[in-house]
Amino acid sequence: MTIQDVIQWLNIGVKTGTLEVINKNENCLIYFKNGIIIAASSNNSRNHLGQFLKREGLITDKQIEKVRLLQDKTDDIFGLILLELGMLKEKDLHEGVKKQAEEIIFGIFDWNEGDFEFHDDELPSDQFIPVTLLAHNLIIEGAHRKDEWQKIKDLFPSRNIILALTERGQSELLNLELPGLDAEVMSKINGKRSIDEIINLCGTSDYSVFKTLEKFMLLDEIKVAGVKKAVEKPDKIKELMNEAKILRTEGYLEEAVLTLKKAYNEDPQNPEVWQELQSAQLSMEDAMKKVIGNLNRIPVLLTALDSPKIKSLILSAEEGFLLSRIDDFCTIKEIMSISGLKKEQVYHGLYKFLKKEIVGFQDQKKFINEIKGHEPKSLSEKLIRTFEMEFAMNGIKRVLTPHDQMEIINFYNKIKNADYFSMLNANRDSDKTEVVNSFKALISQYYPGQFLEMSPFFSMKLKAVIALLSAAVDTLCSNNKRLEYEKTL
Template identity: 30%
Template structure:
């Protein structure tokens, strides 16, 4: 039976201090951290880290498989379809279909667990709670890492991330290839080669991150190295939109959002809450309200204007959409509209959160870029 132990925020106790506390105290239990909609956990046994979990879409097994080039989006979509019928775990389905070995699945699951832990070193705001004696679920793949090893790599990533942001200051940056060819030691590696291939002088950093199905840090770290070595250069990039401070206080905006939720306009509430969150700082009430608004929006979207089994089709040629000023999220989704995948399938292989993908699809439909048709109507 678990009991709540140490609680607080990263403002008052840093992640390195937390890890050292758990390691030196030979703690057994779960360190739970929440930041906005994201919830991550680190599992300890006798002071050693034995696993982690995350609700961040980009840290799901399927996204790791895509980022490593192990499977294709079509293969992941087919695996999800089979999973919906059989309820078998994704890794086992991929092994049974002969797409990957059991050993490789275990390797990726361990990598996934480690990446979730390292990503926390880049969090600046989070509430945490340590649940004494709470261990991971029985189906969790266990790892074994010493706290000191995690600290060394995590702090290295933190220092590197500051250098990266000096070279790539925002996600609207556009990169382009130089005349310098990739050497064999880089070209032979799947992930760096893929990231280099995604650079075309038009895609923004945000576009590349989505296309790569990988974490922002891992993509930016590769791009940073390629820029430093002269294989890529930073173009003029997209203008970074200036953040406008909301005219009202966060509390007033929250009250307005509550009224919108009551009236059924959950999307309008989300727009207001996103503005409020920029100035509110840590606010548990706001985070709870955002969660309610997101749940209402998802439910309404599927029931009324984005039925999950309908198939999106382009109303305009893909080439003509280059001038439509699509957001990175809209651009990613549009490029997956192939006339045969339904909405739920596209969302399932996307690195986007479900609510963000649905909001982007709604905008695409409202702008007349896509339409939705019945599956049988499309195949007729």
């Protein structure tokens, strides 16, 4: 789901709240009211309102510094101080704020990777200057910019290109009537700096600088003076591939696919990355099928469709449609037939719903009813039954990975000859609550029913682990048994 899809979804859904979008370098907030974007902010200094107004020639560096000093004392917002001091007209301020919000959002459109989260009905309590931005217009302009970027890349294939002024450009530099950004960019071109260095010095968006350079080049005011030797960077593709390999080995298939997608975005032409991504996606599909089971299972909602838990989710159109077709009666196969969705779309949707704990299966409810009818005889059995019920309703079975296998063997060897206190990571001062909590934590880690399939060897090991832990908790939580046991130590 692209960020454009998210914005469109929030617009169509007439949502009010804050969309938080982050990557490793930047944290952006987009504010919605009834589906309309009313503001945007970023922690990137390039996106500061003062920089936008300065580039338009509306304020100077000295004025920016003066306003910032007053801001520290009064806590008023930057734009309102400009108005109070008479440095800016209200119309110019509004246009500047609107331009700032647009550039922040267009900048997000250019990201190769990032995460987002929508905070429903949450808007900033601090003052801000509202604008009106229509999602449809932003998305159309974003598509136009994508085409423009391609033209720019054809003209400047590398950010390491060194630019110099032509004779015409040198004459133009003396022109005092140059617009703010034109003057700033041109003043940074000296025949030694690369495009990348010029962008960093200008402190504005990449797109704005590139468009200005494109204009200069077409007017024959600048020329290519060489190419700066790129500083060798670590092999990011190799690092991502290795990271994905480790994730797959440890059974984190979804995370492995996301990591390989990052590698693919870095180099879409790399055949090794493409093959590894396809392989990981197939493995994840297989894992999903094992978790979801056969197509005759009946999915059931674990919470109402209008519950806050579901309302807070960002769902694609297909996921929303799939969720609306879960009625506690239709099988997965019937839902596929009714909805017209592909098998892969249904599997992905159900897998997501299971992880978010908003959907379960009818056979899970049946299992819960069965174990409810069995009265546990000991504390350990009661605790295990409680865990089984919770897992049946909310848990997702997973593959037993080599990492899991090693942990099981090591833990079994650790406790097979240990005393009951050591087994449960407790000591003689530990009370009943501490012992029970430790037992619960270990059961959640070594409960056999959470794994899809395993060899008889590991099945026996896990049953032995559960038996040892059960004996320990039953003894240490019984006053009489505990006193007798402590005498033997």
